[in-house]
Amino acid sequence: MSEEVTIVEATREDADEVLKLLKQLDQETETFTVEDDLNKLTAATEEKQLELIQQSREDLILLAKYQGYAIGLASVMKDETTELGEVGVAVLKSFWNQGLGTALVEETITWGESFSWLPGLMLTVQERNQGAYHIYRKLGFKDIQRNKIGFHDKNGIPYATVDMQLLFS
Numbered sequence: 001m002s003e004e005v006t007i008v009e010a011t012r013e014d015a016d017e018v019l020k021l022l023k024q025l026d027q028e029t030e031t032f033t034v035e036d037d038l039n040k041l042t043a044a045t046e047e048k049q050l051e052l053i054q055q056s057r058e059d060l061i062l063l064a065k066y067q068g069y070a071i072g073l074a075s076v077m078k079d080e081t082t083e084l085g086e087v088g089v090a091v092l093k094s095f096w097n098q099g100l101g102t103a104l105v106e107e108t109i110t111w112g113e114s115f116s117w118l119p120g121l122m123l124t125v126q127e128r129n130q131g132a133y134h135i136y137r138k139l140g141f142k143d144i145q146r147n148k149i150g151f152h153d154k155n156g157i158p159y160a161t162v163d164m165q166l167l168f169s
Helices: 012-028 043-054 100-114 130-138
Strands: 006-009 060-066 069-078 085-091 120-126 142-152 158-167
Touching: 006 100, 012 043, 012 060, 012 069, 043 060, 060 100, 069 100, 085 100, 100 120, 100 130, 120 130, 130 158
Parallel strands: 085 120
Antiparallel strands: 006 060, 060 069, 069 085, 120 158, 142 158
């Protein structure tokens, strides 16, 4: 890549780009899941959500951009049960293995430690996604629970996951 990738906080102006990215990620990979029905999300709804998230000290959406287009994202959403921020990270397949996932997770950690009111971060990674698991371990996340079956692929087949967390000091 001759041009630089930038990581920025998503704003309401990024709503269309975020929806486009989520739809492409949903098609490209089964290691990233979107809870909401993407076909029902509108740009207007996404604009409102991004505006609220941007005002929060407990939620975050970051975009990795290349040549003006979103190619990856990281989210942090406060889990009301644990009070931790739940992390989600995804990068377009054509940009895998270039350090973007690591950079996005590092940015969520920096935000969490220096800006948020959260006591730490948590995430769930599929056991089969060893690349992501390695990144999380390298950045300080610890295993909390292994072999939890609860997610299913697009064919309804369950897969094992690992719950991880990183507490701030």
